[in-house]
Amino acid sequence: MSEKIISLDKLTKIYDDQPAVDRLSLSINKGEVFGLLGPNGAGKSTTIFMLLGLIQPTSGNLQVCGIDSTTNPIDVKRRVGYLPDDLGFYQNMTGFENLLYTASLNAISRDEAKRRAKQLLEQVGLEDAMHKKTGKYSRGMKQRLGLADVLIKEPEIIILDEPTLGIDPKGVQELLKLIKQLNKEKDITVLLSSHHLHQVQQICDRVGIFVDGKLLAKGNVNELAQQLFGVRSSVVQVEVGEITESLLARLNQLDGVTGVEKVDGSFIEVTCQENMTPVISETITQNNARLYSIRCKDHGLDEIYHLYFEGREIDENTKKAKIS
Ligand SMILES: Nc1ncnc2c1ncn2[C@@H]1O[C@H](COP(=O)(O)OP(=O)(O)OP(=O)(O)O)[C@@H](O)[C@H]1O
Numbered sequence: 137m138s139e140k141i142i143s144l145d146k147l148t149k150i151y152d153d154q155p156a157v158d159r160l161s162l163s164i165n166k167g168e169v170f171g172l173l174g175p176n177g178a179g180k181s182t183t184i185f186m187l188l189g190l191i192q193p194t195s196g197n198l199q200v201c202g203i204d205s206t207t208n209p210i211d212v213k214r215r216v217g218y219l220p221d222d223l224g225f226y227q228n229m230t231g232f233e234n235l236l237y238t239a240s241l242n243a244i245s246r247d248e249a250k251r252r253a254k255q256l257l258e259q260v261g262l263e264d265a266m267h268k269k270t271g272k273y274s275r276g277m278k279q280r281l282g283l284a285d286v287l288i289k290e291p292e293i294i295i296l297d298e299p300t301l302g303i304d305p306k307g308v309q310e311l312l313k314l315i316k317q318l319n320k321e322k323d324i325t326v327l328l329s330s331h332h333l334h335q336v337q338q339i340c341d342r343v344g345i346f347v348d349g350k351l352l353a354k355g356n357v358n359e360l361a362q363q364l365f366g367v368r369s370s371v372v373q374v375e376v377g378e379i380t381e382s383l384l385a386r387l388n389q390l391d392g393v394t395g396v397e398k399v400d401g402s403f404i405e406v407t408c409q410e411n412m413t414p415v416i417s418e419t420i421t422q423n424n425a426r427l428y429s430i431r432c433k434d435h436g437l438d439e440i441y442h443l444y445f446e447g448r449e450i451d452e453n454t455k456k457a458k459i460s
Pocket residue numbers: 151152155156174175176177178179180181182183
């Protein structure tokens with residue numbers, strides 16, 4: 137059975153009579169990469185600050201590495217590395233010196249700090265820039281140094297708040313790859329707060345969707361799609377030479393097909409309970425239509441996110457019914 141490393145039970149924080157975090161119950165397993173996804177003001181930072189013991193919950197319980205952050209914040213701080221979105225380094229010190237300084241604050245001996253700092257700077261790809269002043273680092277280099285900085289105390293959990301903010305696309309890919317690699321190699325649990333769906337989808341094992349202080353749904357992308365869209369469903373998109381009424385009717389009659397829609401001059405979308413690509417292509421050719429392309433689209437996190445936050449294709453009552 138998976139070992140729980142973070143457990144929140146009805147965690148609540150109220151500011152000025154308004155809940156910023158509202159009865160949040162959530163468990164995160166050791167070694168997991170968990171994404172906190174939600175719009176501005178959803179309660180992500182407030183949750184993170186309570187986990188770190190920086191603010192007191194109004195009610196509820198929380199345990200981080202088996203420790204209550206509310207009563208033992210210092211013990212939690214030793215075991216959790218936090219990378220804020222606006223990280224600051226001493227600009228006149230080199231990357232290496234900055235890491236040694238953080239190590240000294242964590243009571244790590246000078247020799248051990250040098251060994252860890254060198255190894256980490258290599259791991260995050262900054263070995264050539266380790267003796268350069270951080271004032272001359274790019275945003276991406278600072279974020280990589282930030283990762284090395286949180287790792288120097290060898291934490292069990294790292295919490296990253298918008299780690300890719302302000303980094304170019306290539307830098308983002310490198311940083312995400314690095315986070316996943318560290319998670320695998322060092323078995324570190326990662327909690328990542330972000331607005332960026334594609335980034336979250338790329339590296340997180342599970343995602344929690346936050347709105348107005350409430351956790352609306354949690355799970356991997358497939359589980360979220362199932363919770364939101366009801367039955368497991370796939371959409372097979374086909375491009376044919378000519379769309380005829382008889383072809384649409386034949387597709388509609390197939391067992392497992394729940395909907396057929398003409399989306400463009402030559403495209404049809406077939407919604408089915410599972411991926412029915414082979415039987416759909418067979419039906420098209422049996423109907424003497426030319427098949428130009430066929431592909432199965434799974435529900436992605438962006439589609440899920442739009443349904444939660446924009447409610448374009450689903451009304452509030454349906455949404456509540458499906459996520460309850
Ligand atoms: N110190 C505070 N005093 C009063 N209200 C606060 C305080 N801190 C946060 N809030 C409110 O709590 C709610 C949740 O804020 P929080 O910063 O946790 O959201 P967030 O999801 O982290 O947003 P962002 O993505 O913008 O950082 C917001 O409505 C915010 O205005």
